[in-house]
Amino acid sequence: MTEMTNMTLEQASELAQQLKTEIGKAVIGQKQVIHETLIALIAGGNVLIEGVPGLGKTLLVRALAATFSGQFNRIQFTPDLMPADVTGHTLYDLDNKSFSVRKGPVFTNLLLADEINRAPAKTQSALLEVMQERQVTIEGEAHPVPLPFMTLATQNPLEQEGTYPLPEAQLDRFLLKIYINYPRDNEESLMVAAVTNKQTGNQLNISNVSAVATPETIQAMQALAADIEVDKSVIEYAVRIVQATRDWQGLSIGSGPRGSIALISAARAQAMLHARDYITPDDIKEIALPALRHRLALAPEMELEGYSTDQILQGILDKIEAPRQ
Amino acid sequence: MNLNEITANIRLRNPWEAIDLGFSMVQKWWLSIYLPLALLTFGIASVLYLIFPKGNVWIASLIFWWLKPLYDRVILHILSHKLFNDELSTWQVLKALPSLIWNTGLFQSLTFRRFSLSRGFNLPIWQLEQLRGSRRSERQSVLHQIAHTYAAWLTIVMVNIEIVIVISLFGLFMLFLPEKTANDFFVGMFSNKVEYERWIDLLNYLFYVFAVTLIHPFYIGASFALYINRRTQLEAWDIELDFKKLALRFETLARNLIPALLCVFTLSLLSTSSPVAADEVTNVDPNSEIEVTEFLSDERLPAESSKQVIKETMLTKELNDKQTVTYWVRKDTAKKPKNDPDKFSFADFFEPFAKIMGFIIEFALWILVAIVLFLLFYFRDSWLHLFNIERKAKKESYQAPEVMFGMDVRPDSLPDDIISESRKLWDNKQHRESLSLLYRGALIRLINIEHVQLKDSFTEGDVLKHSQKKISEAKHLFLDNLTNNWKMIAYAHRHPTNEAMEQLFNTWVSDFAIEKVLSDLESNTSKKDGSKDE
Structure with missing residues (x-):
């Protein structure tokens, strides 16, 4: 694992290549998607990934989190999801006789908002603050999220039934919108072979992915890019x-x-x-x-x-x- | 033609009422009309479909449409017989087809009269009155005087109804398709991406044949009723019919009344009869009496009194419905002074000149129209593409630009010796200007000598990418090197080392700024050498 907080440009570029290689071990093909996701991570932005289900969006995020030992949380957006389910809420603690904050799944490095357009606009907007300001306000108190932070929202193509289009204000907060397409023939063959080899069930296998960076190095890369x-x-x-x-x-x-x-x-x-x-x-x-x-x-x-x-x-x-x- | 046999109510109608009568006739006699007509139309349609299969069904549709005058004749044949109470069987109608084809002016209707808007209205003159030549045209002009406008509008409306029916049937069919298929079809239709499918053609064709078969009898029925109405106006068929009815009533009355009167007369001779008894006898048939009084009053007035009654009648409101109509009239036409042959008039003097001028201007305008048409045709490429975005994108012609990226890229804008000029700038520490001159020189060479098509929107990377296939590998390598150095000084504000710059100057001369012919020769020579080595 590379511990470099004062890295040079060449080192950063090399590290980014390593990150790509590691992600590539889990996500077969989809090179452009990986490239653009890394750009968003380094630029400190959020990503909206659009594509039909089953193309490896979750795998991509989990592999990315694994490459820098980052925390990863996933929220499956559904029509009955409430804003507090995303951000967190306060609870009255009977033992201490006081209110305590229960942080929601947004308190993580990489947040996968899966099928974000399945939830109504109210819940979608719960992410606005954290996407823009990297903090969540619960009961009037601002709680910063761990850095680096990136939201990777996925959505089905808008023509599908039972979806709510994202509001413009929310869309504007995504740095990039990436289209994920079906893998090519040879890539799909490789993927099927990799997923089914010595494996029961079809859970995502990221055991091959090793951590090549830390959250701090990612932050250093972000600082370097900003310069x-x-x-x-x-x-x-x-x-x-x-x-x-x-x-x-x-x-x-x-x-x-x-x-x-x-x-x-x-x-x-x-x-x-x-x-x-x-x-x-x-x-x-x-x-x-x-x-x-x-x-x-x-x-x-x-x-x-x-x-x-x-x-x-x-x-x-x-x-x-x-x-x- | 026996007016006594007429089965429709003949009275003076306005043209719209006449059209209504035509529709009612078709509704009343639908079975007699549709059976033979459907046999004819679907028969013809089937034959045409077999002759013009896949991909050419539109020709079948066109011919089917073109043959409409034939169907007109069959429908009119049936309607005219039904109107005079003559029942025709389907077989009789079909048997009459040859005579309908040869004796009703079908050839004219299928050729130079095909686009006549009053086709249906004129048909009875050809088919029923059998008039030809000047007699036909005189007759037609008399009949047209009031009814032509209505006949023409009827044709237009009916054609539109046919189209509406075809579209509606297609829409109805689409309702029964799975939503996605229908959506894809409509989206494809609007984006001009509908792939040819035989079922679409067949459906269109079938719906069109059905629409024509359904609507055409109404068109001919209404046209025929307009014709009958016009003849009623001209020949007072209604009055003739009324007179005939009157005569019939009198005849019946006379037949019943004379024996009764004879009987009364005999009885009065045989016995003493009372006036009451006489009244009883004359009132044997009270109905016939009422019918008689309906037309002739019992009271006979002297001539003077009748004049007075007529005058009073003429003064009643019904006969004195006067309306005041106002409209604008030009002053000069209203008060045009009468020509005085002795008085000199400027207008009269200039009239011949005005006519000549008018003729010249008209002639000039026609020439202008011809010139405009010619120019439109000649420059068709420059405006036709406006109607097709994709074609525009494909055929966008390229001309070597003179200014690109805010830089003068004309060949004569460069100094005679780029390298020495650039080297001079470099030595004067004007690094950016030196590299800029070199890069500009490279672009000008690419545009004018290598004929690489560059656009204003091209970035340095685009220039490299687009020139890759147009120039030799050595030249491209140099361009790549030059571009990298240029990008560094332009966007990172760092200049290359003196050595790197010296190398650029040298390679410019040895690799890049050489004539294309020479480089081609060299590459050919190297290929030959390579083949020898092998």
Whole structure:
């Protein structure tokens, strides 16, 4: 296990590669998903993963937690889940004759909010404070959550029955929205072989994953990423993209300033993964789809024509002038 | 044609009432109409479907639609016989088909008269009156005077009803499909991604044939009723019928009354009869008496008195329903002064010039229209793509830009010797300017010599990616190196070492800034060498 709180950029990049390798032992394939999840972790953001059930979302989170010996909690969102079930609540202790706080499952490093769109908006919003401020207020008292903290929410595609779409305010708090797709043929064969080998039942097997970091090293990586240099022209490029979404034909709602912030934060993490101490417009472009796709709403006519937000975003990226001096 | 046999109530109607009468006729005689018609339409439709199978069913639909004048004739044949109380069997109708095809102007109806909006209304002139040539056109123009507008609108409305029925039947069918299949179909339809499926074609075709078979008799029925109504207006069929009824009543009355009068007369001779007894005899059939008084009053007025009664009658409210209609009239037309041949008029003087000018302007406008049409056709590529986003994306033409990323990328904007200029800047510690010049030079070479299509939105990474397949490996390696150094100075504000820069200058000359032909020759030579080695 690596204990490095004052690490160099190269060390951080190497560590990130190790994290990827370790996660890859449990999660077969899905390299882009792992890459983007790591970007969100290093940027200190939260992730919304969308995909049909059974593609290894829980396994990914558990493996990620195992790589840095972090705590991991999972909340299965259901229609009758209450906000207090998520955040925690106070109980009257008869022995001490006083109120004591019972902390909810959000007090962890990695929180898997499974099928978040199965719960109504009231419960979904219980996560707003912790996602933004890394603290939970119970009975007027703020309780910080352990760091590093990341919420990984999963949701089924919105067309499915019995789902509540996430409110815009909540969506905006996710740094990235990642699409998880079916594995490729060869990856699926490997996965089936790995899961069924010497194993009864179909529980998730993360015994191969070894811890290569600690929560402290992850925090150090986050600090290092936050220190990566950003040129003014690159910030302007990110802002230009986000501003274009606001009056782009085919979009009814564009991204707010959180979109630009997310672009720069995620691009910093991306540069760090590539052992670079500065970000380039390429980083912005690469991360633009997952960082912005959930902050936009398609115009009804585009939805009717079968366009997706990714297609519109790609159109914007193809039109916005890249910086160059 | 025997008006006595007519089975419909003939009276003077307004055209909408006449259309209603047509609909009622079809409702009343539906069995006699639909049976032979369905045999004909579904028979033709089946044959057409067999001739134009998979993928060409639309041709079958088109031909079926085109043959509508044939169905018109069959329906009118049945209706005209039924109207005069002549019952036709299905077999008789089908047997009449050849004569309906040859003797009713079907060829004209299927060719240059196919798009006539008053087709149904004109049909009785061809088929029942058997008029041709100038007599037909004179007759038609008389009949058209009031009824043509209604006949044309009737055609338009009925065509629309047919379409509505086809769509409704399709919608009804979709209701019975599983939700997902129906949704996919509709989404596919709107996104133009419906794959060809035979059942869709067949269903469309069947529904259309059904709609035509169902609606067409109503169209012909209403058109025929409009025609009958127009003839009633012109030839006073209603009055003729009333007179005939009157004559019939008189005949009946005379038949009953004369023997009775003879009887009374004989009895009065034989016995002394009282006036009461005479009254009793004359009132043998009180009904017939009422019928008579209905038309002829017992009281006979002298000529002067009748004049007075007529005058009074003409003054009644029913006959004096006067309305005041106001409308705008142009002042100059209302008070147009009469032409005075002696008085000089400017208007008269300029009239010939105005006519010539009018002719010239009209001619010029037509030329303008022709030019616009020609230009639209000539530049069709530049506006047709507006209707197709995907095609637009595919066919977007590329022109070498002059300004990219805020930089002048025209070849003549570069100094003659890039390397010495860049080296000079580098020596003057203008590192950024030096690398910028080199990178700009590389981009200009890519655009103008290597013909790599670059866009404003391309980042440095995109430029590398897009040029990879267009330039040789050595050139791409150099470009990669140059881009990395450029990115470092542009975004990290760190300049490369002097050695790295020197290497860039050298490689520019040896690997990158060489003519394409030369590099191709070299690569060919190296390939040949390689093959020799093998």
